[in-house]
Amino acid sequence: MSEITPPQIGPVIQKARKARHLTLEQLAKLSGVSRSMLSQIERSETNPTFAVVWSLTQALNIEFSDLVSGDAVARKSAMLDVVPADHVPFIASLDGMCRLKILSPPALAGKTEWYLVEIEPGGALTSAPHAARTREHFTALTDGLAITAGDTTTALTTGEVARYAADVPHAIANTSDTIASGWLVVLFS
Template sequence: MTDPSSNIGSILKRVRFERSLSLEEASNLTGVSKAMLGQIERRESNPTISVLWKISTGLRISFSELLGSDSNNYEAISINQIEPVCESDGKMILYDVFPFNPISGFEYFFIKLLPGAKHTSTPHYNSTEEYVVVTKGTLVMTVEDQTFELLAPAALKFKANKEHTYCNPYDTEVVFQSIVKY
């Protein structure tokens, strides 16, 4: 994977020239100093996420465009070829399909719970929300003191900074996906 920061300067410069904007005009639109914008264009400075957001918002371009993300970049993944992580005495089988990426801000897991599985997850203090989508079986989720019985197809969204438990008290396999947003 190439470092997206290596293209930011040339993309910023291209957008500025396409719109006939001076550094001062771009600075007024974005709230980023002329000096900083010039340094970014010359690749003398590596901007923070906060600065990138100001630039993309001020110039009204998508964050991914500013990073030079190729919207035609496809990646097909066979989940069966991913090495799973097994928890809870091997009864929770977790596939990290899309590991955390600071550009996307999330990670995606495909998870199987065998009969009798119970896994308690400690709070994710660095995340904001978790989205669980049950596609097979019945998942019993407990978040803090609330319990939810999710019969597929079903979904649950919750604040991930709370202790939560995934449980399969039934005699059939449960399959669900989890997206953790940071």
């Protein structure tokens, strides 16, 4: 996979805010994101979390795909929405070893989320506990993956599905010497 530069969302947020004639203070009240954080985001001085980005898209009434692309890119009709592959948002771990393509629609964030996960050799997607009763379902698309939930670790082979508690510390690790991938579905209670 080639090196991908994260989108610069600050200028898009600023443009959308100004188009709605909102001050930073007004957008802060609408979104629940502090004025100082908004200022840092607009100047591209900070990388906001998914929750912050979600709050901003809702407050500005813009699509997540529009935010990360800088313009309207989704093709929409009454029956079908298509987001071009290069506009599907993704999250990368700080060490760059894990990449998650966000496949679920923004409206389902915090309810049901699904991702395409890619992990470099020796990398691990390690997560703190999510909300009570949250479950994850992971389908291995390659060999060399191990799932840990609490104190239990299990190796997966291609095609196997692991269903596990995600309200405890948990991880998906690549134990192979090649990039490993799978589908991750997160079900929040």
